[in-house]
Amino acid sequence: MKQKVLKVHPDDNVLVALQDLEKAETVQYNGTVYTIQEQIPAKHKFAAKAFDKDDALVMYGVLVGRAQQHIAAGSRIAVENVHHAASGYQLATQRRTAWQQPDISRWQQKTFMGYHRADGSVGTANYWLVIPLVFCENRNVEVLKEALLSELGYSRPAQYAAFTRSLVAQQQAGKDLAAILETTYAAGPGNNEQHRIFENVDGIKFLTHDGGCGGIRQDAQTLCGLLAGYITHANVAGATVLSLGCQNAQVSMLQEEIKKRDANFSKPLYILDQQQTGAEQVLITDAIRKTFAGLVTANQCTRQPAPLSKLCIGLECGGSDGFSGISANPAIGYTSDLLVALGGSVILAEFPELCGVEQEMSDRCRSAEDATRFIQLMRTYQRRAEEAGSGFDMNPSPGNIKDGLITDAIKSAGAAKKGGTSPVAAVLDYPEKVQQPGLNLLCTPGNDVESTTAEVGSGANIVLFTTGLGTPTGNPIAPVVKLSSNTKLYQRMQDIIDINTGTIIDGEETIAAAGERILDYVIQVASGTITAKSVLHGQDDFIPWKRGVSL
Template sequence: MCAKCSGMTPAAPTLRLHPADNVAVLTARAAAGADPLGCGRPLAVAIAAGHKLATQAIPRGAALRKFGQVIGQATADIGLGDHVHSHNCAFSAHDQDYAIGADLAAAQAMVPVCAPRSFDGYRRADGQVGTRNYIALLATVNCSATVIRRAAAEIEAEGSLQGYTNIDGVIALAHGTGCGMAAAGPGFDILDCVLWGYATHPNVGAAVFVGLGCEVMQIARMRAKAGDAGSDRFHALTIQDSGGTRATIDRIKAHLRAILPQVNQARRSPCPVASLRVGLQCGGSDGFSAITANPALGVASDLLVGLGGTAILSETPEIYGAEQLLLRRASSDAVARKLIDQLRWWQDYAAQGGGSMDNNPSPGNKQGGITTILEKSLGAVAKAGATPLMAVYDYAEKVRAPGFVFMDTPGYDPVSATGQIAGGAQIIVFTTGRGSAFGSKPAPTIKLATNDLLFASMTDDMDLNCGDVVSGGVSLSQKGAAILDLIIATASGAPSKSEMLGLGDHEFLPWQIGAVM
């Protein structure tokens, strides 16, 4: 074993992340002829940063280990210093000796004791606290997508929001379903849950449901949910009753003008950070995600939990292979069993489509150095920090338990974030190594770059650089504290980069599941 392989200093050309690992990660691009391990085995070809090199000879069939965990199996004999990637590493079985709750006591000890902190938020009548104050136009069916988008665009272009300084905007939440579906079952229930979750979101000051009139997702359902008590906050109309497309657009605009003064009455005031629910996301992951941004976000998640807040991990296909790390700190057997059931559902779901759980890593992930879903998942769960797993939720289910929780969602970022926001997340924090042009409304997205190059090349999109954890020797605890400060500032109204770019109007994407009839 080479001494340089275990270095964690900024100058080290490779990082060996755990004593049991037989691979190390390149911290910078290594040219052909270079010897980044310092073991007398120069590279035959150049290898990109974030990729893995073997720190010892590994025979065919042997386990490849990173983070001290199995990330795959060698499909050929691998020599000391060889590049380890898709050409010689394949998906394999992983540790499923779950030992539920075995690390719970240790996880409980990891909850930090923090002095209370506050942010400037919007206190709602139902006790929730918002970080933004939007008016939401919600299509109950794809047929009403155009009218709500045009109404939102026209009301802004006409300057109707000028002078209403306490309103962040009008958002049109359009989607591609709402009809051609069963009137009962998972697909219907999910859409119903998402629509109501957005309408009642703490970042929404008023909601207007717009339907065609004859769809499966009937507007009457939303009226019934609102009841008489919701008449000031919830509104509804249909295209068929309003006289067609143009008449509906005009009616929506007139209604918006009428409710603007009321929504503008909301004022920010000091609110406890304990009222924050933060969705944890990663997309366009690379070989640095698990080393910099994800574990730093894990530190911030722990701090948030220590303040009484809630951190929501999701993307069930992207914890596969690392679920044992979560189950060992589950707060109860029931919590653990629900997560196991969700994972088994996903295995069956993938098989029905002729795929497997290892289909998840994208071409971009692999270009960035990630080889298998096991490796990707082990990095993804780092966002969740080290505190107990307190609850497991279904997609878009209302999140009520404080602490670290999990929500079942696909790995596809817009669908996953839509579920988290419907569940009540007022802010999304999104780590990326390859780069992402993602944003969300009504909950703003904060984007964290995993490496210096990305932060420099996509400055307009990235809110914070975590690459200096490797390049500058910044500690994960320092970076985690900086992330928490950024979350609190954003919650208080500071715009995120994605908000300044206007992202979020088209990233509302409810999970469509079930037969299209």
């Protein structure tokens, strides 16, 4: 019989409903019988004991909230009767870095087929970048996009244009609006098979943004750091950069940030300054000419075998639900542990979603210096949020709350499971680059796209993205593999979801088995034998994190 409820940690005093529970229904877990006092939707939690006002609620073994009123045993935990609460944290005198490494014998001799770069990194893709240093150049970037993509075989088909034409035809034929609105259209996959001029180049990506000037100088420096992270990225063969000339984000600043990440940088890099060049026609034709030359060079790079230690995986969640922390997140946490044991790198970001588990994460840092840095970054972030009239307690979205994540601490404790159990090798502030194998903590927002953008900028050559509600998020240069926390979502949105971990909730698979299955899938994506759904859809989301004010 399928299990109906789950206690995530032995110390918990709330249980998770794995399926809808009815009022007066009795359920059993580990020999204890619970009588349900009201309807409990799947993914939501109910009280394992009676709570008085201000009593602590514990889930994942940590404080996740306090009762706002009396809550009877078997009653649903909701925003109406519980408020966010999390334990304090401080630098511990001892490091807690012991962990049980998983068995990696099956993967020790495995490789993936990647693009080897001069700095020793290996890409899972091979892209050319076109980047503006300032938003004033966004239009010129779009002009280049229009000039290059179709002619070089990289344009995407207008998949729904035929549907629009059918509506126009009906309107011109005199059909009334009601009939037109009832029109259905079976959208096909479109014809993505174009003849590429450069067969070994996966695409040209155009990273427009709204930064580079108008903010504080630190914002310009940070933006240049992020752009340098993309230019030096293992998945990038070279770049064309457009500068206006007078902006805060100067070319020299970008070059300085590139040198920080790769002192011997040798990729093709073409920087064009519009104010020095003059006429737009001269700027655009020069950019096209140089980009074409760069693509000729990039096309000479082909996939070659590489050890799995060259993988750097970003760990992300978005559109999370009450199952995310017990299926998809711990599953990629196990994948994370496998990769760390194999000598690879993983990135756990989204610092607002580590609220409540700060003590555990700081204790897992190998060095006291990194533990101290993590604590300082968390406290500074929280203080800035409070100064803006908000706080980490306001992190859960309406969708999160509707599907069972009613406090930030509940959401965070589940989100942290993505990082597995290995020691923290390094703590990074945005947009620093990963330099250490192992688990890296990267300070980013919880915002899906900003965080994914940051993880890739720090070196992730693949991103594992868990979701319980569904989201199309992708990235211009790194495959974003989407994993559903529940089977219903996978069945409903198979066009954007790559992997189903609802099998864990359904009792068909263990967390370890799912984690191993995910690693096998990652190897195929890294080798180019499987294309992530986000790549198929051209989901090129790119949002830099602006941390300062505008001046």
